[in-house]
Amino acid sequence: MKTPIHPDFRIETVRDLCWNNSEQTSFDCWVKLSSTKQELPFTASPDDTAQHGRDLFQRGVAGEFGLIKPYSSNLQQQNTHNIEIPAWYTEEFQSFLDSANLENASLSLRGSAIVLASGLEEVLRRLITSFLVDHKATDQLVKERSLTQLANLAFSLGLITRTESEHIRRYNDIRNALAHNWHSPRSMDDLDKKTLSKLQQFYEEYAAQIFHPTTDLRLFVQRGANFGIQGIFFHLWQRQSDIKDRQLAERH
Numbered sequence: 001m002k003t004p005i006h007p008d009f010r011i012e013t014v015r016d017l018c019w020n021n022s023e024q025t026s027f028d029c030w031v032k033l034s035s036t037k038q039e040l041p042f043t044a045s046p047d048d049t050a051q052h053g054r055d056l057f058q059r060g061v062a063g064e065f066g067l068i069k070p071y072s073s074n075l076q077q078q079n080t081h082n083i084e085i086p087a088w089y090t091e092e093f094q095s096f097l098d099s100a101n102l103e104n105a106s107l108s109l110r111g112s113a114i115v116l117a118s119g120l121e122e123v124l125r126r127l128i129t130s131f132l133v134d135h136k137a138t139d140q141l142v143k144e145r146s147l148t149q150l151a152n153l154a155f156s157l158g159l160i161t162r163t164e165s166e167h168i169r170r171y172n173d174i175r176n177a178l179a180h181n182w183h184s185p186r187s188m189d190d191l192d193k194k195t196l197s198k199l200q201q202f203y204e205e206y207a208a209q210i211f212h213p214t215t216d217l218r219l220f221v222q223r224g225a226n227f228g229i230q231g232i233f234f235h236l237w238q239r240q241s242d243i244k245d246r247q248l249a250e251r252h
Contacts, residue, residue: 009050011059016029020071029056112221127160127240210223
């Protein structure tokens with residue numbers, strides 16, 4: 001039995017399809033969804049954790065949106081989204097994204113919040129340890145610290161901005177509200193005022209310009225808080241990679 005697609009994920013237009021690998025297992029394109037105010041870059045795959053992603057791939061392969069441009073090893077010519085894939089975008093990084101997306105697709109607010117917060121803790125530890133002296137004392141310094149404590153330490157060392165630190169602490173409060181509640185909230189009414197206010201801040205900052213308003217709590221969290229935190233995660237992962245590259249260059 002086919003899983004129905006959420007009304008917010010109904011596809012309105014798809015253009016500029018292009019295979020993004022020689023095996024033709026996925027393609028890049030630009031998509032306009034019923035829920036979005038503008039077109040967004042999208043990578044369609046038969047293994048997408050979301051039903052609408054799998055459906056888009058099948059419809060694209062069937063030719064519904066026109067020919068799929070051939071893959072080119074020349075990154076500038078190939079990348080439909082005109083986004084250069086950086087060296088720090090590793091399989092490990094993709095694995096984290098897959099875990100977060102899997103929780104999102106399972107409709108689990110608690111699960112996605114826990115995965116994203118755990119990812120933040122790990123990347124903050126790596127960022128701090130890559131900056132400090134390579135010694136067991138450094139490992140001990142970050143080992144037992146909470147997400148908020150790691151954010152405070154990283155900010156004190158000048159590794160993250162004040163805004164990033166504030167957003168991480170705000171997301172930690174949201175994670176705690178979702179993860180430590182004995183029942184999983186199903187609507188806005190199930191949240192306390194402080195948690196709802198923090199979610200609204202994330203939504204205004206990260207989602208309001210892209211998406212139409214929604215009263216669906218899961219989509220509200222995914223598009224605002226989760227999307228914002230994934231963006232911070234991207235920057236922190238890149239930053240710790242840059243530090244390692246700089247240290248390697250200095251050794252030579």
